[in-house]
Amino acid sequence: MTDLPREVDVLVAGSGPAGSATAALLARGGLSVLATDRAAFPREKPCAEYMSPEAVRVLARLGVVEAIENAGAAALEGMKLTAAHGATAHGVFSQAGHRPYRATGLSVSRRILDNELVRAARAAGARVLERTSVEELLIDQSGVHGAIIRDPTGQRRPIKARLTVGADGLRSIVARRLGKRTHGSPRRIAFVAHLAGVPSVGSSAELHFGLTSYVGLNRVENQQTNVAVVVPSEHAVAARGRSEEFFWEALQEFPTVYQRVRAGRIVRPVLVTGPFAAWSHRVVAPGSLLVGDAADFFDPVTGDGIYSALRGAELVAETMIPALSDSDLATHGLRQYQRRRREVFAGKWIMERITRYLMYFPRLFDRSVSRLGQHGDMAHTAIGVAGGYVPIRAMLHPAFIARMVF
Numbered sequence: 464m465t466d467l468p469r470e471v472d473v474l475v476a477g478s479g480p481a482g483s484a485t486a487a488l489l490a491r492g493g494l495s496v497l498a499t500d501r502a503a504f505p506r507e508k509p510c511a512e513y514m515s516p517e518a519v520r521v522l523a524r525l526g527v528v529e530a531i532e533n534a535g536a537a538a539l540e541g542m543k544l545t546a547a548h549g550a551t552a553h554g555v556f557s558q559a560g561h562r563p564y565r566a567t568g569l570s571v572s573r574r575i576l577d578n579e580l581v582r583a584a585r586a587a588g589a590r591v592l593e594r595t596s597v598e599e600l601l602i603d604q605s606g607v608h609g610a611i612i613r614d615p616t617g618q619r620r621p622i623k624a625r626l627t628v629g630a631d632g633l634r635s636i637v638a639r640r641l642g643k644r645t646h647g648s649p650r651r652i653a654f655v656a657h658l659a660g661v662p663s664v665g666s667s668a669e670l671h672f673g674l675t676s677y678v679g680l681n682r683v684e685n686q687q688t689n690v691a692v693v694v695p696s697e698h699a700v701a702a703r704g705r706s707e708e709f710f711w712e713a714l715q716e717f718p719t720v721y722q723r724v725r726a727g728r729i730v731r732p733v734l735v736t737g738p739f740a741a742w743s744h745r746v747v748a749p750g751s752l753l754v755g756d757a758a759d760f761f762d763p764v765t766g767d768g769i770y771s772a773l774r775g776a777e778l779v780a781e782t783m784i785p786a787l788s789d790s791d792l793a794t795h796g797l798r799q800y801q802r803r804r805r806e807v808f809a810g811k812w813i814m815e816r817i818t819r820y821l822m823y824f825p826r827l828f829d830r831s832v833s834r835l836g837q838h839g840d841m842a843h844t845a846i847g848v849a850g851g852y853v854p855i856r857a858m859l860h861p862a863f864i865a866r867m868v869f
């Protein structure tokens with residue numbers, strides 16, 4: 464890596480969806496961009512791999528939809544919910560009242576998706592270094608000026624940058640250096656596998672809730688099914704060294720799901736991740752910002768972390784391309800980014816909080832799902848809000864609340 468630049472406009476730590484999309488959009492905007500990832504792509508990532516039509520809109524902007532569809536991505540029409548006491552609801556993207564980007568979302572393994580996003584970043588002119596970690600920030604009293612990266616040979620190099628983007632996920636080093644990070648509750652651990660031969664998995668993703676756990680089923684490429692079981696951390700202690708056995712044990716809390724999944728066979732080993740809920744109190748600092756999970760991630764239950772990562776990248780581009788073209792505007796751009804995040808994600812944050820709160824009260828949760836099921840249009844609205852294309856005011860409207868309660 465002798466030809467590595469010592470100085471770039473933008474250094475991006477992490478090249479998952481948030482980092483690759485940010486790198487691609489900023490490079491398209493004419494900035495010199497260096498992105499790194501400690502992993503080598505393609506790589507697996509524990510995730511339920513569900514994307515709403517709005518996530519597909521950003522993927523289309525990045526030019527990767529055709530490639531992931533050619534790789535077998537499954538079209539998703541919506542989401543079916545089953546609560547612990549049996550209530551069900553089915554939200555369909557195309558019926559949410561606001562027109563989505565297209566009628567269907569997509570579902571594809573992260574091995575394929577993230578690799579295509581890295582390719583898109585490179586095609587846009589960004590340089591992406593794999594197996595290269597960001598180890599420390601170049602930071603002084605005036606702000607962040609880049610980072611020290613460690614290449615695959617173990618060599619450390621300082622890279623100066625006008626903007627350093629933390630897109631390094633849940634355990635972001637950039638986020639930890641910028642300020643306080645809160646780890647919320649409940650603390651949950653996920654066990655995610657791909658199976659072949661699971662019967663009756665249709666074109667909507669499924670989410671089944673138990674009293675303390677939940678499980679998601681979702682068709683991915685090659686007629687395989689992504690099965691993600693999420694349990695409280697204290698239960699997961701029993702999984703140490705035996706994650707596949709634990710995966711099957713945890714599934715037994717959901718007898719009908721267990722019967723179906725048991726008919727299949729694991730084709731990608733169980734991957735384990737968690738605990739998740741973490742958010743940063745400071746998403747911008749002079750010379751730096753956070754995007755994707757590095758900024759905030761609550762729980763996979765509302766299912767749209769990839770969308771948030773991609774949409775966050777759009778907000779970085781919208782605010783920072785004009786700001787970096789004039790050094791006096793950099794601080795203004797960071798403020799704008801923070802403001803736009805609040806505008807765009809406020810609805811998602813409210814919905815995540817409501818969902819997490821309801822999950823503490825299974826009876827109330829059941830009743831809410833039952834109401835969504837009785838009034839199908841409300842289920843469609845809820846899935847549109849979670850998917851980022853229906854404004855939260857549609858759910859906070861007195862008529863919606865009255866139908867939920869009475």
Ligand SMILES: Cc1cc2nc3c(=O)[nH]c(=O)nc-3n(C[C@H](O)[C@H](O)[C@H](O)COP(=O)(O)OP(=O)(O)OC[C@H]3O[C@@H](n4cnc5c(N)ncnc54)[C@H](O)[C@@H]3O)c2cc1C
Pocket residue numbers: 476477478479480481482499500501502508509510511512513514595596597598630631632633634635636653654655691736737739754755756757760763766767768769770772
């Ligand atoms: C169990 C589970 C299920 C989920 N299901 C869904 C779902 O169905 N749909 C959905 O939309 N979202 C889902 N999510 C959320 C989704 O996975 C995340 O929100 C999404 O991956 C965020 O993208 P990101 O780019 O911010 O972070 P990541 O995808 O985590 O990418 C961060 C990257 O940074 C790299 N990195 C980390 N540290 C460093 C470092 N120091 N230097 C260099 N590189 C570094 C990592 O290798 C990684 O590639 C789920 C999450 C979990 C845990």
